[in-house]
Amino acid sequence: MALPHPVRIAHAFGNTRGRLQRALEANVDMIEVDIWYRRGDVYAHHARRLNPLPILADKKSSAHEFPWYAFPIWPRYRAWAQVRPLRLGEILRTVAGKKHLLLDVKGRYKGNGSTDFAAAIARTVREHDAASWSVVCGQTYSILDALPAAAGDIEVRYSLEKPWQWEAFLAKMRADHRMRQVCISRHFLDEEKKRLLDEHGVSRYVWTIDDPDTARRLLDDGAHGIISNDLGLLAALPRVDGTGNNSDPRT
Helix, strand or coil: CCCCECEEEECCCCCCHHHHHHHHHCCCCEEEEEEEEECCEEEECCCEECCCCCEEEEECECCECCCCCCEEEECCEEEEECCCCCEHHHHHHHHCCCCEEEEEECCCCCCCHHHHHHHHHHHHHHHCCCHHHEEEEECCHHHHHHHHHHCCCCEEEEEECCHHHHHHHHHHHHHCCCCCEEEEECCCCCHHHHHHHHHCCCEEEEECCCCHHHHHHHHHCCCCEEEECCHHHHHCCCEECCCCCEECCCC
16 A cells, blocks of 8 residues: 555554544544553553553643543643553554554663564564554664664654754664655754755655644645644645645645
8 A cells, every 4th residue: 555645644543442443534644653562562552651560651642642540640640550451463453454554662671672672563563464554663763773674674764853863863874775764853854954854865754743834834845744633634634646746635
């Protein structure tokens, strides 16, 4: 299933079963999922786990829903028991190629943890024949660096929002001609970075865009994909069909 332009990406809609179903029924191309590694398996959630307890905690956000049984722990933060944890395997079975997935790796892992996480992603994606519709991104570069050896057929996109990440990506890009895709924060993207990425043919997914005018400006500037919390905004983005003609849902 080839992706159209621009790619419409539903931010954090893969983190719960309810939001995943909403995104599958929506007019979007890709669903973003925050994934974590624990004891040989890959789990989906944005909230941090308060190890060793099976408790998740997160702050209030339009992108991340609290279950009804969440309780306050300090201002804006809630915690809740991790009931019926959502695993990557279940997500892949549910999606079954109907949409693409953007798997955003989370966490820092000691020892061989990053390599083990990459291997678990590769194994789970392979078991569900999902390599052609799954992309792995994130800011834990040790996991992304390990993924090509585990599964060279899965696309990797380095996520950029800090100067050191930009410098690290430039070094990787210059060393490997295949490194031609990124996810990048709209607050970090400027004219100089855009120019350099364009010169090297690097496609970019830009996060997190919830304003229609900002989304259209970014597309005019050459963004390849828009990551948004707003399903309606994504559905309204103008498209380019296979002939290169513009298609605007507003007209």
